Amino acid sequence: MHKFELPEDYALVLQEVEENGTEDFDNIAESLQLDRSRLWHIIHVLQRKGLITIHNYSQDIWINLSTKGSKLITYMLPDSGIHNN
DSSP, X not given: OOOXXXXXXXXXXXXXXXXXXXXXXHHHHHHHXXXXXXXXXXXXXXXXXXXXXXXXXXXXXXXXXXXXXXXXXXXXXXXXXXXXO
């Protein structure tokens, strides 16, 4: 895999989503204690990089890892439970 560096808060968002499978925007903000505007920026950058997908359900915003994001998390965190088969 190519060298891929992310700022720490970006990696933490990916890790948070990976741990829960699907994560609500508000839960991520609360869990990581990130300012909502900062989290919006991170989410949009990760989406542009193809690492996450965003889904709107009613008033909620849900974030999932894309296939590319899952591969990156597996690379970054090889001992991650859901990716070891």
